[in-house]
Amino acid sequence: MLRRIHGGVSWIDSEKFLDFSVNVNPFGPPKEIVEKLYYCINNKAYKFYSDPNYRLLHKTLSEAYDIDEKNLVHTAGASEALFLIIKCLISRGFRNVFLLSPTYGEPEIKALAKELGARASFILMGEAQDKFYIDLDSLIDNMKDIKNTFLIISNPNNPTGIYIDQDNIKAIAESLEGRGFLIIDEAYSELSRKRGGLDLLNYYDNLIVVRTLTKLFATPGLRTGFLASRNKRLIECLEALRPTWNIDSISSCVFSGRPLRDKEWFKKFISDTSGKIKALREDLENGLKKIGFKVFRSEANFILSKIIINYNPEEFYRKLYLKNIVVRNCDSFKGLDPRYFRVGVKDCSSNKVLLETIKEVIKE
Numbered sequence: 001m002l003r004r005i006h007g008g009v010s011w012i013d014s015e016k017f018l019d020f021s022v023n024v025n026p027f028g029p030p031k032e033i034v035e036k037l038y039y040c041i042n043n044k045a046y047k048f049y050s051d052p053n054y055r056l057l058h059k060t061l062s063e064a065y066d067i068d069e070k071n072l073v074h075t076a077g078a079s080e081a082l083f084l085i086i087k088c089l090i091s092r093g094f095r096n097v098f099l100l101s102p103t104y105g106e107p108e109i110k111a112l113a114k115e116l117g118a119r120a121s122f123i124l125m126g127e128a129q130d131k132f133y134i135d136l137d138s139l140i141d142n143m144k145d146i147k148n149t150f151l152i153i154s155n156p157n158n159p160t161g162i163y164i165d166q167d168n169i170k171a172i173a174e175s176l177e178g179r180g181f182l183i184i185d186e187a188y189s190e191l192s193r194k195r196g197g198l199d200l201l202n203y204y205d206n207l208i209v210v211r212t213l214t215k216l217f218a219t220p221g222l223r224t225g226f227l228a229s230r231n232k233r234l235i236e237c238l239e240a241l242r243p244t245w246n247i248d249s250i251s252s253c254v255f256s257g258r259p260l261r262d263k264e265w266f267k268k269f270i271s272d273t274s275g276k277i278k279a280l281r282e283d284l285e286n287g288l289k290k291i292g293f294k295v296f297r298s299e300a301n302f303i304l305s306k307i308i309i310n311y312n313p314e315e316f317y318r319k320l321y322l323k324n325i326v327v328r329n330c331d332s333f334k335g336l337d338p339r340y341f342r343v344g345v346k347d348c349s350s351n352k353v354l355l356e357t358i359k360e361v362i363k364e
Ligand SMILES: Cc1ncc(COP(=O)(O)O)c(C=O)c1O
Pocket: 023, 076, 077, 078, 079, 080, 104, 154, 157, 158, 185, 187, 188, 211, 212, 213, 214, 215, 220, 224, 225
């Protein structure tokens, strides 16, 4: 059976553990979103079906992100967007799926492609001294003679934290023109300070961008995200595959209208949050390096690190767990092994606790 391995302890255990295995906004949902949630509950939104066309949610998302309404499909988070895209493209004959690995969702995407009669292949990033990287020429070369194909890139990438800039994204999209699609999963875009791919959409028919609100607002339980493309035929296919009430009425109530519709608030929130995260990430990177771990340069709200001291990784995870700290063992990702672990950046005092606890553990 397909085993889905992801970070994040359940809410039942959340009081007990300091959870670094999850990558959501470390400051939690902003008060404006929490207030809206109470409003939706007090007005008993859960007693009703969502509007099957999600008119207000659709309008709100398209205004907040400056995307033409007709180019947007709202989804239950980025994961549903990815599943819908894969189903749609395979059903339209695009049977060669490529992933830039290590990356999010490898086993699920492989299983889904196989089930639908397609093939998933993994192109591995290179590992340099202080970062993972892509070799653009060989990436493009790998897919050169393959027709009916599509490539999924998570940008910034989970778990390596690398960011592929717009010029490279353009080169990849252009290399696939006429025979394939490029899907950029930008689940962490708002939490990094890097430019996403939404403003490229107008130039490429074969480009699809995926976004989510679950990471930005630290609300993975309110499953809301979207995908965007200017390709009319593709949007029709995705809308046809989208289940009628794919987003529950509480989530769609929270993210429809205010506060998301307040553009100034939204912009400021993203800018403040990503700025704070960058500073915290740099401190945490330095702390991990001082301990003697390898740290890969990240542009996101998480860090990939590697145990290069003489210490058994399984013991490392077990001992941290006994001290109520959870980090993400990355051995389930292609090309990584148990020495690689990922930590989501948290607030300053939690990050300190992590570093102190790691020091204690490796002394034992
Ligand atoms: C790169 C990436 N894409 C998508 C997702 C899923 O996000 P969502 O909660 O919006 O489904 C994750 C979650 O970990 C992720 O890391």
